[in-house]
């Protein structure tokens with residue numbers, strides 16, 4: 001490959017950074033609150049609810065994300081056909097993106113839920129009791145006393161998930177969603193050369209380098225108390 | 227009218243009967259010391275009164291408000307949540323291990339409840355908090371975080387935090403037990419000052435000399451019952467009760483060893 005070709009590839013791959021980032025941000029946007037809700041529902045004293053949540057977490061963590069993406073992508077049109085409902089256009093960009101985000105968000109919410117649960121359970125009982133004795137409502141206790149302490153505890157584990165997500169966005173290519181990984185493979189075939197793939201690798205590496213710096217800054221900022 | 231009336235209070239954890247038919251009253255301005263071996267149910271009693279545990283039987287009345295309105299099939303029917311909240315705010319609780327909020331500085335630890343629960347304006351809450359800190363000798367620590375304080379200082383902050391809600395009665399559950407011996411003195415001093423100000427208090431403690439000095443009334447608990455109660459003189463000096471004598475002898479021998 002000539003230097004010009006390499007520059008050309010960098011330019012092309014960079015253009016597909018946006019679809020990669022879209023999957024990344026929308027997954028975080030939905031999976032973090034969903035994970036929190038799942039973690040709270042799991043504490044529900046009505047046992048069948050907790051069982052359903054456990055099964056959901058088991059499936060999400062026990063099967064490949066790639067399998068989940070394909071399943072959700074094809075399952076909805078199939079279900080609609082079976083039920084003689086109005087069918088969606090599986091080729092439309094909006095359907096494809098929605099299916100992707102549903103799959104990613106459901107998967108990542110399961111991981112975030114387990115992180116939140118661990119964080120919530122690590123807060124000493126005394127914090128709840130002191131809050132109750134001072135007259136805080138359950139909601140005030142959760143948002144003012146418990147959650148801020150949970151956040152501090154789960155930043156390292158959360159950072160791990162976020163960094164994994166950057167790399168997992170490449171799985172979106174399995175349903176022909178074009179982002180940097182898919183594009184770099186196309187270029188790899190065009191040029192019969194591995195360099196486009198390495199360029200994609202450098203992009204992932206750079207994104208995670210930035211995230212690593214951001215997360216250590218957050219950890220430092222939360223380090224004002226023990 | 228008594229500030230606190232405990233009537234026939236009982237409590238079990240599964241099959242373990244922890245409190246059996248506990249009754250006593252606390253009058254305004256009175257300081258009650260609760261003593262007894264560990265496992266005798268002292269903490270459970272405080273926790274029932276403070277609504278941290280459900281009652282098993284009997285009732286608790288704070289300033290005329292009943293915690294329980296009746297029983298159905300052996301299960302307590304509690305007063306309305308508004309009434310429970312009102313009762314809760316009349317009682318302050320100081321824990322053995324402080325339970326300060328680690329993510330808030332000292333000032334915010336004290337002002338958070340007055341602001342969120344009583345909806346006090348910030349300035350008013352902070353003014354009260356600073357006055358309390360002055361009383362506790364901790365003015366200079368207002369901006370410090372709990373992790374930067376000694377155990378004794380943390381416990382004084384937690385007393386200030388409880389006092390900020392202006393409770394009718396303050397409960398202490400072994401307030402010095404988590405402290406190094408050289409730090410217990412500063413807490414006992416603060417409690418003595420509160421007693422001088424006629425603060426109504428119920429103090430669970432293993433500090434017998436302190437209980438004898440500061441209490442108006444002493445309750446000796448063992449095995450979930452009140453074995454004996456009376457003035458410090460009656461319980462500590464002139465007791466006729468064998469179990470009380472035995473308990474006090476054990477403390478005397480521990481103190482002599484030290």
Ligand SMILES: Nc1ncnc2c1ncn2[C@@H]1O[C@H](COP(=O)(O)OP(=O)(O)O)[C@@H](O)[C@H]1O
Pocket residue numbers: 239242244262263264265266267268269270271
């Ligand atoms: N949440 C609980 N579940 C089961 N048993 C408990 C619980 N809390 C206390 N107990 C038991 O109740 C008894 C009294 O405990 P506690 O009130 O803490 O005594 P004290 O404060 O006098 O040392 C002990 O035998 C203790 O093991």
Ligand SMILES: [Mg+2]
Pocket residue numbers: 268269270399400
């Ligand atoms: Mg105890």
